[in-house]
Amino acid sequence: xxxxxxxxxxxxxxxxxxxxxxxxxxxxxxxxxxxxxxxxxxxxxxxxxxxxxxxxxxxxxxxxxxxxxxxxxxxxxxxxxxxxxxxxxxxxxxxxxxxxxxxxxxxxxxxxxxxxxxxxxxxxxxxxxxxxxxxxxxxxxxxxxxxxxxxxxxxxxxxxxxxxxxxxxxxxxxxxxxxxxxxxxxxxx
Amino acid sequence: xxxxxxxxxxxxxxxxxxxxxxxxxxxxxxxxxxxxxxxxxxxxxxxxxxxxxxxxxxxxxxxxxxxxxxxxxxxxxxxxxxxxxxxxxxxxxxxxxxxxxxxxxxxxxxxxxxxxxxxxxxxxxxxxxxxxxxxxxxxxxxxxxxxxxxxxxxxxxxxxxxxxxxxxxxxxxxxxxxxxxxxxxxxxxxxxxxxxxxxxxxxxxxxxxxxxxxxxxxxxxxxxxxxxxxxxxxxxxxxxxxxxxxxxxxxxxxxxxxxxxxxxxxxxxxxxxxxxxxxxxxxxxxxxxxxxxxxxxxxxxxxxxxxxxxxxxxxxxxxxxxxxxxxxxxxxxxxxxxxxxxxxxxxxxxxxxxxxxxxxxxxxxxxxxxxxxxxxxxxxxxxxxxxxxxxxxxxxxxxxxxxxxxxxxxxxxxxxxxxxxxxxxxxxxxxxxxxxxxxxxxxxxxxxxxxxxxxxxxxxxxxxxxxxxxxxxxxxxxxxxxxxxxxxxxxxxxxxxxxxxxxxxxxxxxxxxxxxxxxxxxxxxxxxxxxxxxxxxxxxxxxxxxxxxxxxxxxxxxxxxxxxxxxxxxxxxxxxxxxxxxxxxxxxxxx
Numbered sequence: 001x002x003x004x005x006x007x008x009x010x011x012x013x014x015x016x017x018x019x020x021x022x023x024x025x026x027x028x029x030x031x032x033x034x035x036x037x038x039x040x041x042x043x044x045x046x047x048x049x050x051x052x053x054x055x056x057x058x059x060x061x062x063x064x065x066x067x068x069x070x071x072x073x074x075x076x077x078x079x080x081x082x083x084x085x086x087x088x089x090x091x092x093x094x095x096x097x098x099x100x101x102x103x104x105x106x107x108x109x110x111x112x113x114x115x116x117x118x119x120x121x122x123x124x125x126x127x128x129x130x131x132x133x134x135x136x137x138x139x140x141x142x143x144x145x146x147x148x149x150x151x152x153x154x155x156x157x158x159x160x161x162x163x164x165x166x167x168x169x170x171x172x173x174x175x176x177x178x179x180x181x182x183x184x185x186x187x188x189x
Numbered sequence: 190x191x192x193x194x195x196x197x198x199x200x201x202x203x204x205x206x207x208x209x210x211x212x213x214x215x216x217x218x219x220x221x222x223x224x225x226x227x228x229x230x231x232x233x234x235x236x237x238x239x240x241x242x243x244x245x246x247x248x249x250x251x252x253x254x255x256x257x258x259x260x261x262x263x264x265x266x267x268x269x270x271x272x273x274x275x276x277x278x279x280x281x282x283x284x285x286x287x288x289x290x291x292x293x294x295x296x297x298x299x300x301x302x303x304x305x306x307x308x309x310x311x312x313x314x315x316x317x318x319x320x321x322x323x324x325x326x327x328x329x330x331x332x333x334x335x336x337x338x339x340x341x342x343x344x345x346x347x348x349x350x351x352x353x354x355x356x357x358x359x360x361x362x363x364x365x366x367x368x369x370x371x372x373x374x375x376x377x378x379x380x381x382x383x384x385x386x387x388x389x390x391x392x393x394x395x396x397x398x399x400x401x402x403x404x405x406x407x408x409x410x411x412x413x414x415x416x417x418x419x420x421x422x423x424x425x426x427x428x429x430x431x432x433x434x435x436x437x438x439x440x441x442x443x444x445x446x447x448x449x450x451x452x453x454x455x456x457x458x459x460x461x462x463x464x465x466x467x468x469x470x471x472x473x474x475x476x477x478x479x480x481x482x483x484x485x486x487x488x489x490x491x492x493x494x495x496x497x498x499x500x501x502x503x504x505x506x507x508x509x510x511x512x513x514x515x516x517x518x519x520x521x522x523x524x525x526x527x528x529x530x531x532x533x534x535x536x537x538x539x540x541x542x543x544x545x546x547x548x549x550x551x552x553x554x555x556x557x558x559x560x561x562x563x564x565x566x567x568x569x570x571x572x573x574x575x576x577x578x579x580x581x582x583x584x585x586x587x588x589x590x591x592x593x594x595x596x597x598x599x600x601x602x603x604x605x606x607x608x609x610x611x612x613x614x615x616x617x618x619x620x621x622x623x624x625x626x627x628x629x630x631x632x633x634x635x636x637x638x639x640x641x642x643x644x645x646x647x648x649x650x651x652x653x654x655x656x657x658x659x660x661x662x663x664x665x666x667x668x669x670x671x672x673x674x675x676x677x678x679x680x681x682x683x684x685x686x687x688x689x690x691x692x693x694x695x696x697x698x699x700x701x702x703x704x705x706x707x708x709x710x711x712x713x714x715x716x717x718x719x720x721x722x723x724x725x726x727x728x729x730x731x732x733x734x735x736x737x738x739x740x741x742x743x744x745x746x747x748x749x750x751x752x753x754x755x756x757x758x759x760x761x762x763x764x765x766x767x768x769x770x771x772x773x774x775x776x777x778x779x780x
Contacts, residue, residue, distance in 0.1 A: 010525065011527065023193055023355055024193060027191070027193045027357060032357060033193060033355070033356070033357065034321075034354055034355065034356050035193070035354065035355040036350060036353060036354040036355075037353050037354075038297050038349070038353065045525075045527055045528045045530065045741050046525055046526060046527035046528075047525045059429045059430070059432040059433040060426075060429045060430045060432070060433040060499065060500050061350060061354040061355075061356075061426075061429070062350065062430070062497075062499045062500065064499050064500060064501035064512070065501060065512050065513070065514050066512050066513070066514050066515055067501070077522065077523060077525070078525070080518055080520050080522050081522050081525070083514070083516045083518060084514035084516060085514075086514075086515075086516060087515075088515035100741075100744050101523055101524060101525035101526070101528075102525075102526065102528040102563065102564075102739060102741055103523060103524055103526070103564065104523050104744075105736065105739075105740075105741060105743065105744050105745075106564055106565045106736060106737075106739060107733070107736060107745070108564055108565075109523040109524065110521075110523060111523055112520045112521055112522070112523065114520070115520060118518055118519060118520050119518070122516055122517070122518055123516060141755060
């Protein structure tokens with residue numbers, strides 16, 4: 001039976017990069033892997049999703065309502081938007097990051113309050129993290145996504161795969177060190 | 190060697206392995222990465238063409254000259270390229286010619302969800318449809334062979350889920366097929382009526398019957414016999430969705446060569462199953478063919494013609510299993526539409542124009558600047574297709590005058606769109622004495638599709654220096670008078686405001702060219718990394734003027750206006766609109 005992982009967030013957060021690293025590692029581990037991404041206009045601050053499925057044999061790349069074994073949200077409002085995709089008893093990993101969409105910034109809509117409380121009350125398995133604080137401590141706010149990668153690897157029990165080499169493969173050399181630290185912080189959080 | 194590739198990467202790899210020598214495209218989601226990847230192979234000449242019609246003609250010429258050639262585009266691009274398509278279909282090929290159309294069921298990043306499979310019977314061009322990345326690579330080789338064997342261009346139809354999904358692909362080696370001899374043959378390559386008449390008859394009596402025979406025996410069309418109570422005819426990504434739902438419990442006729450459809454194979458399959466379903470996205474393309482053969486099947490009675498199909502929809506429609514989310518949250522989700530980025534050079538001119546919103550009509554176009562129509566800027570009345578930002582404006586302006594509306598039409602196009610199909614529109618505006626204003630937003634890149642070079646950037650697809658086409662010189666050459674042209678820096682509000690003011694007063698075709706590179710260009714990001722603005726809280730009167738420019742870096746939380754310095758690139762548009770000088774600029778540009 002294939003496992004499914006849905007990653008959601010905001011354009012520019014580095015979700016597609018994390019998905020690429022994950023897929024590459026899973027392939028090396030011998031799984032059949034399918035990864036599907038929706039981008040394009042989403043690049044401009046819109047909502048972004050990628051879907052990863054792995055197992056002995058994967059056919060469809062899509063994940064539908066109530067199907068994701070793990071839902072990873074890089075921003076907390078996006079966790080609410082996509083919660084319907086999570087399987088009953090599935091795991092929600094959420095970054096407590098709060099990014100206001102333009103209609104909220106323009107005062108046309110409200111950014112909802114109490115998201116984390118509601119998620120923790122209604123979803124059985126919630127793992128939350130403040131990836132921004134960790135990334136800022138490391139001096140590289142943009143490494144939030146790799147902190148999340150560490151957390152995903154831990155939640156899926158995939159620590160035995162050589163992730164550091166994948167991080168090195170997909171990122172420029174000058175940010176290797178900080179991102180490997182970010183990965184370890186996520187892994188040990 | 191096995192590699193994880195997207196469908197687009199696999200198509201590029203397939204073209205490489207198949208000995209393709211020429212590839213051309215105009216960028217468009219979800220097709221863009223095909224040419225980006227092909228351009229990395231030095232064995233293949235590749236180019237960003239000015240538009241899809243140009244791209245197809247470049248590839249057609251290369252094919253006639255004897256090389257295997259590929260052209261790729263998004264679905265609406267094939268509308269632009271339809272003119273050469275219908276006639277190159279008559280002419281046929283010399284080297285194989287493959288036309289990749291990337292359709293968008295679900296419209297993740299498109300203005301419509303037209304089903305380009307219908308082009309195949311209309312243009313009488315053979316069609317191939319892969320389901321996953323491995324097939325993308327393998328079928329490209331088949332497509333080139335079919336093209337050469339049957340002397341026909343081949344439409345290679347993919348969809349977003351095929352283009353943008355990664356799957357495992359077994360790589361092969363490149364096979365050099367070389368360049369075929371070119372023999373001058375006016376009867377084949379000069380389509381004047383006398384020759385076209387012969388060619389059309391030839392197509393109907395020879396090529397198409399041979400292709401139909403091939404379709405019935407093609408390895409691309411195959412029956413998978415399992416339990417025969419249910420039979421499914423499907424193609425593309427829908428095959429994967431159906432396999433996920435039914436596995437090996439039902440029988441399949443998987444269509445990979447979809448024009449002409451395999452009539453004998455379909456009949457054989459239909460006779461072998463109790464109940465026949467056709468699963469296809471958008472139009473009932475296969476279903477109508479099957480029903481026209483007098484075969485009963487279920488298709489669009491249960492599946493919508495709108496949007497994508499996925500395993501859940503199949504489960505619901507065929508098995509009656511409806512899934513509901515186990516989670517009900519008591520939270521209203523705010524929408525998150527795409528928006529002009531912080532530091533986007535399009536913002537200033539849109540804001541200047543929005544101050545006159547009751548006096549203007551804005552005909553917009555396809556590109557990042559489409560987002561100028563979103564609140565709070567709201568600068569957009571129409572968006573149709575590439576180039577219509579100018580041309581729809583011409584018609585709108587004529588009617589405004591008839592109706593005494595006293596509204597000025599501003600048509601917006603980007604630099605790449607101007608080269609694509611804006612120039613002809615501007616010629617029309619000048620020739621037919623339109624009173625509209627054309628705003629050309631030159632941000633030195635094809636931005637929306639992820640930063641491709643274009644004729645204005647001074648670089649070609651490989652990033653190598655190329656002649657830079659001068660937009661202002663073109664505008665002048667078309668005949669827009671010097672006094673009716675403003676070339677401005679859109680980061681400077683004074684220039685935006687004064688250009689808009691002059692444009693509003695103009696009685697002849699008027700052109701504003703804004704020049705400032707896209708804030709996301711890597712070099713621009715590096716240069717401006719240390720620049721930012723901040724709100725001086727002692728001076729801020731919470732008047733919210735800065736919020737009206739629609740910058741995602743500016744927010745008002747708990748009655749405090751602040752700027753996210755990580756997003757801000759110091760464009761200073763907010764600083765200039767603030768009536769109380771409460772916004773301050775910091776940092777230095779890195780040269």
